[in-house]
Amino acid sequence: MSKIIKKIGVLTSGGDSPGMNAAIRSVVRTCAYHNVECIGIYRGYQGMIEGDFKEMGPRSVNNIVNKGGTILKSARSMDFKTPDGRKRAHENLVNAGIDALVVIGGDGTFTGAEIFNNEFGYPVMGIPGTIDNDIFGTSHTLGYDTALNTVVEAIDKIRDTASSHNRLFFVEVMGRDAGHIALNAGIGAGAEEILIPEEDLGLERLLESLQKSKASGKSSSIVVVSEGDKIGKNVFELKEYVEENLPEYDVRVSVLGHMQRGGSPSCFDRVLASRLGVKAVESILEGKSNFMVGLYQDKVALTPLEQAIKGSSKIDEELLRVSDIMTT
Numbered sequence: 001m002s003k004i005i006k007k008i009g010v011l012t013s014g015g016d017s018p019g020m021n022a023a024i025r026s027v028v029r030t031c032a033y034h035n036v037e038c039i040g041i042y043r044g045y046q047g048m049i050e051g052d053f054k055e056m057g058p059r060s061v062n063n064i065v066n067k068g069g070t071i072l073k074s075a076r077s078m079d080f081k082t083p084d085g086r087k088r089a090h091e092n093l094v095n096a097g098i099d100a101l102v103v104i105g106g107d108g109t110f111t112g113a114e115i116f117n118n119e120f121g122y123p124v125m126g127i128p129g130t131i132d133n134d135i136f137g138t139s140h141t142l143g144y145d146t147a148l149n150t151v152v153e154a155i156d157k158i159r160d161t162a163s164s165h166n167r168l169f170f171v172e173v174m175g176r177d178a179g180h181i182a183l184n185a186g187i188g189a190g191a192e193e194i195l196i197p198e199e200d201l202g203l204e205r206l207l208e209s210l211q212k213s214k215a216s217g218k219s220s221s222i223v224v225v226s227e228g229d230k231i232g233k234n235v236f237e238l239k240e241y242v243e244e245n246l247p248e249y250d251v252r253v254s255v256l257g258h259m260q261r262g263g264s265p266s267c268f269d270r271v272l273a274s275r276l277g278v279k280a281v282e283s284i285l286e287g288k289s290n291f292m293v294g295l296y297q298d299k300v301a302l303t304p305l306e307q308a309i310k311g312s313s314k315i316d317e318e319l320l321r322v323s324d325i326m327t328t
C-alpha cells in the first residue's frame, strides 16, 4: 500500500514560461482543499539540494494567476545531474517531511524527476511548462498559447513597417527542435514562408517562393524562421543570401528572443494551469507517481514520464498544408 501523503513539494525548473505561476497557485490551493500541506521549493532542483523551502498556504498565492515568470524562480542545476546532488536533495525532502513532488518544467525537468523516482522510489508528478510545446502526451504545454499570441502581436507590428517600406523581414522565433511556434504563429500572422526544423524547405525553394510572391504583386513579405530551422543558415546569413540572389529585395531581420517567454499568461494558459495543477495533486493523493499531467483530446490525462520524455511531439500535417495554401 502506498504511503499516506501529508505534504507535497512544488518546484519550477528549466526555462520559465507564462502560466507557471497559475500552476503553482493551483497546486497550492488543491493541497489546501484536500488538507495537505504544500511546500514551495525555490530555484528548481538546486533549491531542493540546498533546502530552500517555504511553506505555502492558499493566501500565499494571491494575485499571481496573471503574472508571467515564476515566483518560485527557476534554475538549471548541474548538481542534480550527479548522484551526490540527488542524494542531498532526497535527504532534504525526507528531513522536511515532504512526501511527494510536483515538478513544473520541460523534458529535462522530467528526466531529472524520473531518475529521482527510480533511485529513491520517491513519488513525482510532472506538469509540462515550456513555450516550445515539444512534449509528447499533451497537445499544449503551459506558456505555448501565450507565446503564440506574443509572437503574432510582434509580427503584426513588424508587418506595419514592412509594408510601409516594401521590405522583406526574416523574423526568428523560439523553437530549437520544434517548429510549433513558427508554424502556428506564422499562419496566424499571415507569413509568406515558414521555416521549421521538421521540414527542410531548401534555399532554392525559398528563393523561388519569394520570387513568385513578388511576381504576384506582393510588395512586402514576412518569413518566420524557427531557431532550429534545418536550412543550414542562421537568420542573418539568410538575409545576406537573399540579398545576394534577389537584389530587388530590401531585407531586414528581427530576432524576437526572450520577449516570447514573458508576459501575462493568456486565459487558455491560466485555465490549463489550473486544471493540470488539480489533476497533479489529486493523482498523487490517489497513489499515482511518475506521470506527466497533460491535455489529450481536450481532456486532462496522464502520460508516463518515460513516454513524455522519449516521445516526440509531431508537427500537424494538416497545418503544413494550410500554411502552403495560405501562401498562394
Ligand code: ATP
Residues within 6 Å of the ligand: 013, 014, 015, 016, 045, 046, 075, 076, 077, 078, 080, 081, 082, 105, 106, 107, 108, 109, 110, 111, 112, 113, 115, 129, 130, 131, 132
Ligand atoms: P526547457 O524546455 O524550457 O529548456 P527543461 O526542463 O527541459 O526546460 P533543462 O535545463 O533541460 O530544462 O532541465 C532542467 C533541469 O532538470 C536541469 O537543470 C537539471 O537540474 C535537471 N535535469 C535535466 N536532465 C537531467 C538528467 N539527465 N539527470 C538529472 N537531472 C537532469
